[in-house]
Amino acid sequence: MPHLTLHYTANLAGFDADAALAAINRVLADSGHFDEVSIKSRALRLDHYRIGTADAGRGFVHVQLKILPGRDAAVRAALSQAVLDALRTLLPASAGAAEFQLCVEVDEIVADVYRKHVLAPDPL
Template sequence: MPHLTLEYTANLGLDADAALLALNHALAGSGLFEEADIKSRAVPLHSFRSGTAATPRAFAHARLALMPGRDAASKRHLADALLAALSAQVSSPGLETQLCVELQEIEADCYAKEYRHG
């Protein structure tokens, strides 16, 4: 835990691997997670719509799923750190672009995990 999913419109200038690494570093740097427990993935969106105008637009949405137990200040710090890391990775010349981060707590009773080594 945690799980980070980055959805982004395919028209963004985004190196998904570099973005995931930067986001993972932001999470590891928070001191709230073990480095090996951070899992992230990127999903490019080839079919998308932002609003109704014909204006060229793009977006990226990072959703962080984590176990409960962190206070509001820690969650705000995580959201801000992830947004800063994402912003540094996105190039969107000529596009109206929205970047956002969402933190979502997982219900601990409904989560199962298994470790395997070897």
């Protein structure tokens, strides 16, 4: 835990999704709330999207962070802000879109139904 999904629109010029995931994973590991090896992140480029009613010229990066329950609202807000700050340092001043939005949400996974199993490498 946690699971992080980053969605970004194809019109974001110069966005490096791998660098974004690396920076966000570092932020989450440095927060002290997660074991580094438990952080799982992925990025998905969106070639088909709409923002409002405009035909073009808008874009976004949306991060969804899913964590197990037990952290209060202040901790969740701090994690959200830290992820947002990491994203802001990675984006050029002009993102290539007339209007560009960065969004971060932190959701709690229902612990009663979440399952995890780790497959360890075979010993030599």
